[in-house]
Amino acid sequence: MVDPSLLNYVLPVVLGVYGLAYSIYSIVVLRGPTVPDMVLALDVMTVDLIIIYLLIALYYGSPMLAIGAIPLASWILLLDFVVAKYLLEVRKK
Amino acid sequence: MIDVLLFVLGSSLLVLSAVLSLIGAVGFLRFRNFFIRLHSATVGSIGGGVYGLVGLALLTLSLDVPGYLKYYIFGVAIVSAALVVFASPTGSHILSRAAYRSGEAAPRPLIKDKLKEAGLE
Numbered sequence: 001m002v003d004p005s006l007l008n009y010v011l012p013v014v015l016g017v018y019g020l021a022y023s024i025y026s027i028v029v030l031r032g033p034t035v036p037d038m039v040l041a042l043d044v045m046t047v048d049l050i051i052i053y054l055l056i057a058l059y060y061g062s063p064m065l066a067i068g069a070i071p072l073a074s075w076i077l078l079l080d081f082v083v084a085k086y087l088l089e090v091r092k093k
Numbered sequence: 094m095i096d097v098l099l100f101v102l103g104s105s106l107l108v109l110s111a112v113l114s115l116i117g118a119v120g121f122l123r124f125r126n127f128f129i130r131l132h133s134a135t136v137g138s139i140g141g142g143v144y145g146l147v148g149l150a151l152l153t154l155s156l157d158v159p160g161y162l163k164y165y166i167f168g169v170a171i172v173s174a175a176l177v178v179f180a181s182p183t184g185s186h187i188l189s190r191a192a193y194r195s196g197e198a199a200p201r202p203l204i205k206d207k208l209k210e211a212g213l214e
Contacts, residue, residue, distance in 0.1 A: 001157035002100045010104045010152075014145075017111035021141065024118035036127050036192040040134045043184060044121075047142030048114055050173050054149055054166060061158065063165040070169060073176035080184030084191035 011059055015052065022048050039083045043076050099155035106148025114141025127198035131185055138181040146174035 025048070028041035050069045057065035117137025124130045150170040153163055192198040193208070200206070 002096050002155045004156050004158055006100070007156070010107065014107050014111045017108075017115050021111070021114040021118040021137070024115075024122060025137075028118075028121045034127055034192070034198045036188050036198050037121075037130060039188060040127070040130060040185065041121055043181060044114075044117060044134055044137035044141070047138045047177055047181065050177070051110070051142065051145045051149065054146070054170055054173075058149070058153060058156075058162075058166055061162055063162050066166055066169045069173045070176065073173045073180065076177065077180035077184045080180075080188045084187040087191040087195040087197050 007059065011055060015055060018048050018052055018055075022052070035083065035087065039079060043080065046072055046076050046079075096155040099151045103148045103150070103152030103155065106144050107152060110141050110143075110145030110148060113137070113144065117141050126201060127192055128189065128200050131189055134185055135182070138177060142177050142181070143174045146170045146177070150174070 022045060025041045025045040029038050029045065032038055050072050053069050053072070054066055057063060114137055117133045117135075117140065120133025120136065121130055124133060147170070150167045153166045153170065156163065193200065
């Protein structure tokens with residue numbers, strides 16, 4: 001078995017890079033330029049958020065923090081589906 | 094011995110996935126239109142998400158932590174990875190189809206539109 005204190009070398013690097021990617025995606029979500037771009041960026045942000053959730057759960061040793069990961073993963077498809085329906089039915093030119 | 098191997102493999106996958114996620118994010122900023130940004134979305138979600146979740150699952154298995162925590166996080170990571178593998182490409186496809194058909198995102202520069210020629214617009 002590997003000592004969990006070794007995580008202190010891996011987690012700051014990984015969380016830092018994921019945090020940077022997350023902030024860049026949030027710029028795209030806020031700026032656009034179109035609705036599909038925003039939704040696509042939100043999808044990838046959600047995937048990053050799942051990993052950040054699980055890393056924090058592992059760091060604090062609490063499985064309760066990890067509960068949100070599976071609904072978040074399901075949310076990706078649901079969001080795309082709802083926005084696609086909206087685009088096709090409401091905003092079709 | 095196998096624990097050290099799992100730890101090294103999991104950490105490497107996690108770091109690779111973080112870098113791929115950053116590359117995908119930069120691609121989102123740099124690419125010109127929605128249909129080209131779909132490529133960087135794939136890099137971000139499959140490279141930056143699924144690799145990382147599988148790496149996290151392997152990393153968790155190798156650690157000396159209580160069993161309930163280890164197997165819980167392993168299970169959640171694998172199930173989330175499976176859901177992302179299913180949901181992300183499907184969602185991108187649905188979204189790009191809707192963006193093309195509704196005219197919300199214009200595919201420019203456009204050299205040849207095979208969908209229009211085939212009447213599948």
